[in-house]
Amino acid sequence: MDKQSLLNEIIQIAREASTIILKYYDGEIAVDDKSDGSPVTAADRAADAHIVAGLKKLTPDIPVISEEGFAAGSNPDISGGTYWLVDPLDGTKEFIKRNGDFTVNIALLEKFEPVLGVVLTPVTGLASAGIVGEGAFDEDADGKRTTIAARQADPDRLTVVASRSHRSPELEEYLAELKPAEEISRGSALKFCLVARGEADLYPRVGPTCEWDTAAGQAVLLAAGGSMTAFDGTPFRYGKADERFLNGMFVAKGPGV
Incomplete structure (x- = not known):
């Protein structure tokens, strides 16, 4: 299957997961704590199960690493460098707060680098998607697609987007030194999409x-x-299974920054 056809299938799987999530969003939200103290809901688990099943049916030979699957002990061999990364409900804290800033994230990696990604916002139905080297687009709830691209930055008038629920003294210090013209706070992988769309x-x-x-957000950004x-300018690494897939600090940006 070519990557464009594959991307179309992934958008559909993400939309189906979104429908599942919204059923929980419209009702009572029961919250549990995972072993690391982060919140998890039945919506996370139900969406995860649907996405993983869909990916295994679509590409049975490609292993899937998902947030909830990994938390439950699933850790398939990814030494070949090609695998799926899934966050079925990115921004669980925002989901619990019911502010709409949560997403479904699905990405394909090859040689441990994101090559295809979908970030879908259940509340609006907007999917941001892309294939690295082939471009990125937004698809609205009706299926209409609009090409998106990161903008050329003006270093004297930077717009920075930062986390809504994960502010820290280190971030505040960084922003104080950068002195951006505008700051935007958003949750989940939507921050990547704002940069990919040229809004930050x-x-x-x-x-x-x-x-x-x-x-997924990085794939969309690179495609755009x-x-x-x-943070030190070195390549951002994936495939850190022995480090529980934990990331270090990073900077996502448009051209000219």
């Missing part, structure tokens, strides 16, 4: 994330002409 120039992250939090590195 920079997304710095100094707090902890996992690979399933970033891969942006870039992402570790």
Whole structure:
């Protein structure tokens, strides 16, 4: 299957997961704590099960690493470098707060690098998707697609998007030194999408994330002409199974930053 056909299938799987999530969103939200103290809901688990089953049916030979699957002990061999990374409900805290800033994230990696990704916002039905080297687009709830691209930044008038629920003294210090013209706070992988769409120039992250939090957003950003590195400018690594897939600090940005 070519990557464009594959991407179309992934968008559909993400939409189906979104429908599942919204059934929980409209009712009572019961919250449990995982072993690391982060919240998890029945919506996370139900969406995860649907996405993983869909991916295994679509591409049975490609292993799947999902947030909830990994938490439950599933850790398939990814030494070949090609695998799926899934966060079925990125922004669980935002989901619990019912502010709409949560997403379904699905990414394909090859040679341990994101090559295809979908970030779908259940509340609006907007999917941001892309294939690295082939471009990115937004698809609305009616299926209409609009090409998106990261904008050329003006270093003197930067717009920075940062986490809504994970602010830290280190981030505040970074922003104070950067002196951006505008700051935007958003939850989940939507921050990547704002940069990919040309609505922001920079997304710095100094707090902890996992690979399933970033891969889909990074794929969309790269497809839209942006870039992402570790905070020191070195390449951002994936495939850190021995480190529980934990990411270090990073900067996602458009051209000219």
